[in-house]
Amino acid sequence: EVQLVESGGGLVQPGRSLRLSCTASGFTFGDYAMSWVRQAPGKGLEWVGFIRSKAYGGTTEYAASVKGRFTISRDDSKSIAYLQMNSLKTEDTAVYYCMRPKGGYYWGPSYWGQGTLVTVSS
Amino acid sequence: DIQMTQSPSSLSASVGDRVTITCRASQGISNSLAWYQQKPGKAPKLLLYAASRLESGVPSRFSGSGSGTDYTLTISSLQPEDFATYYCQQYYSTPPWTFGQGTKLEIK
Numbered sequence: 052e053v054q055l056v057e058s059g060g061g062l063v064q065p066g067r068s069l070r071l072s073c074t075a076s077g078f079t080f081g082d083y084a085m086s087w088v089r090q091a092p093g094k095g096l097e098w099v100g101f102i103r104s105k106a107y108g109g110t111t112e113y114a115a116s117v118k119g120r121f122t123i124s125r126d127d128s129k130s131i132a133y134l135q136m137n138s139l140k141t142e143d144t145a146v147y148y149c150m151r152p153k154g155g156y157y158w159g160p161s162y163w164g165q166g167t168l169v170t171v172s173s
Numbered sequence: 174d175i176q177m178t179q180s181p182s183s184l185s186a187s188v189g190d191r192v193t194i195t196c197r198a199s200q201g202i203s204n205s206l207a208w209y210q211q212k213p214g215k216a217p218k219l220l221l222y223a224a225s226r227l228e229s230g231v232p233s234r235f236s237g238s239g240s241g242t243d244y245t246l247t248i249s250s251l252q253p254e255d256f257a258t259y260y261c262q263q264y265y266s267t268p269p270w271t272f273g274q275g276t277k278l279e280i281k
Contacts, residue, residue, distance in 0.1 A: 086270075088272075095260065095272060095273075095274050095275045096209075096217065096260055096262070096272040096275070097272070098262075098268065098269050098270050098271060098272065100268075101268055101270075112267070112268040112269075114268075114269050115269075148216055148217075153219065153222065153228070156222075158264055158268075158270070159205065159207060159222065159264030159270070160207040160219055160222030160223075160228070160264070161207075161219065162219065163216040163217055163218070163219075164216060165215075165216050166216055
């Protein structure tokens with residue numbers, strides 16, 4: 052069974068940094084690209100970014116709203132994807148979800164973790 | 174970037190009703206569309222992908238259709254557990270893979 056567990060959320064001041072983790076189990080983590088999506092309180096879903104598997108270079112893509120501030124990385128030996136968030140703004144307050152595409156897809160339709168809440172406030 | 178316009182933003186319906194939610198893309202997306210259901214405090218759950226393919230375990234009262242830029246999610250006979258918020262997401266070509274604004278389905 053695919054399991055994705057996000058952690059690392061919490062309260063952080065504007066301008067500070069935070070690193071989220073997505074710990075995966077139930078599948079061969081290194082075979083899959085991974086994505087992050089966020090949801091501000093009471094709002095809709097916003098795609099944040101994506102990291103390819105090592106077989107496809109392990110490269111990343113980001114939404115314009117976080118590019119240059121957020122970095123996605125992965126440790127295939129630990130089955131963990133990371134979201135490093137720097138220079139945080141109040142508008143980054145959201146639940147952050149990690150996602151893995153369903154079998155047969157490299158990206159697109161995905162399974163989600165339960166999410167972790169990040170609150171950016173002074 | 175491809176914009177997704179989802180309608181309606183909210184919908185009131187009764188158990189047993191047939192409901193339809195629509196997503197329109199700003200350009201053709203070649204059926205690269207997924208639908209998700211989200212209940213309060215929970216992560217979104219995949220319902221359909223490739224516009225019309227039902228995810229394993231999802232009841233057959235859910236169906237999807239469409240082509241080009243226009244897509245629909247239909248629930249043929251609403252059940253109490255279907256009251257939730259629904260999102261479409263396009264995954265055509267390269268990122269960003271954008272979501273519709275969501276449709277909140279409420280009990281009438």
